[in-house]
Amino acid sequence: GNSVTQMEGPVTLSEEAFLTINCTYTATGYPSLFWYVQYPGEGLQLLLKATKADDKGSNKGFEATYRKETTSFHLEKGSVQVSDSAVYFCALPNQAGTALIFGKGTTLSVSS
Amino acid sequence: GAVVSQHPSWVICKSGTSVKIECRSLDFQATTMFWYRQFPKQSLMLMATSNEGSKATYEQGVEKDKFLINHASLTLSTLTVTSAHPEDSSFYICSARGLAGEGLPGELFFGEGSRLTVL
Numbered sequence: 001g002n003s004v005t006q007m008e009g010p011v012t013l014s015e016e017a018f019l020t021i022n023c024t025y026t027a028t029g030y031p032s033l034f035w036y037v038q039y040p041g042e043g044l045q046l047l048l049k050a051t052k053a054d055d056k057g058s059n060k061g062f063e064a065t066y067r068k069e070t071t072s073f074h075l076e077k078g079s080v081q082v083s084d085s086a087v088y089f090c091a092l093p094n095q096a097g098t099a100l101i102f103g104k105g106t107t108l109s110v111s112s
Numbered sequence: 113g114a115v116v117s118q119h120p121s122w123v124i125c126k127s128g129t130s131v132k133i134e135c136r137s138l139d140f141q142a143t144t145m146f147w148y149r150q151f152p153k154q155s156l157m158l159m160a161t162s163n164e165g166s167k168a169t170y171e172q173g174v175e176k177d178k179f180l181i182n183h184a185s186l187t188l189s190t191l192t193v194t195s196a197h198p199e200d201s202s203f204y205i206c207s208a209r210g211l212a213g214e215g216l217p218g219e220l221f222f223g224e225g226s227r228l229t230v231l
Binding site for chain 1: 118146148158161224
């Protein structure tokens with residue numbers, strides 16, 4: 001079935017540093033891909049998505065490109081802020097398309 | 113975006129008691145709701161999928177008699193942990209998918225989560 005693997009954390013960066021969080025997937029076909037974010041004390045919220053190969057999702061300065069050649073959907077941001085400190089989850093639908101499968105989450109900690 | 117609310121956000125109970133967690137979609141009708149369980153530093157594990165007016169579909173390994181799910185209306189689903197034990201202590205998260213047209217395929221709206229501690 002479908003699965004997703006994302007890099008282990010935690011990731012610790014200084015403000016304005018460049019961020020990359022790796023995510024690779026295994027799937028039948030080309031499902032939509034998602035990044036969710038969980039800020040401290042809050043529920044998960046959708047950060048960005050891409051619905052087909054070569055699409056680039058973007059939001060709040062974050063970007064991720066759906067690359068079918070490398071089966072990857074890496075999350076990037078050019079200049080992180082302290083407020084970006086959170087847990088980031090890569091996700092894709094299960095094979096039946098009935099629910100989302102999540103990666104283990106990567107904790108990002110940004111210091112000023 | 114759409115709002116999903118869970119209650120309570122924190123609950124502590126004694127071993128052997130039952131605990132009910134509510135999940136409500138506040139500004140949309142949710143035909144399908146999902147219950148996830150999140151262990152510390154681990155991913156969200158899907159427990160069950162519930163469709164309004166029908167029985168929940170449980171994932172393999174999840175005890176349906178232990179985790180009772182009811183989705184009685186288009187805005188409310190409940191998870192009841194029966195005869196709770198310390199190993200049931202976890203973070204339970206619900207999510208909802210709206211009717212057709214509310215959110216893209218696969219896009220879910222999440223509650224804030226409910227932390228259960230069983231003493």
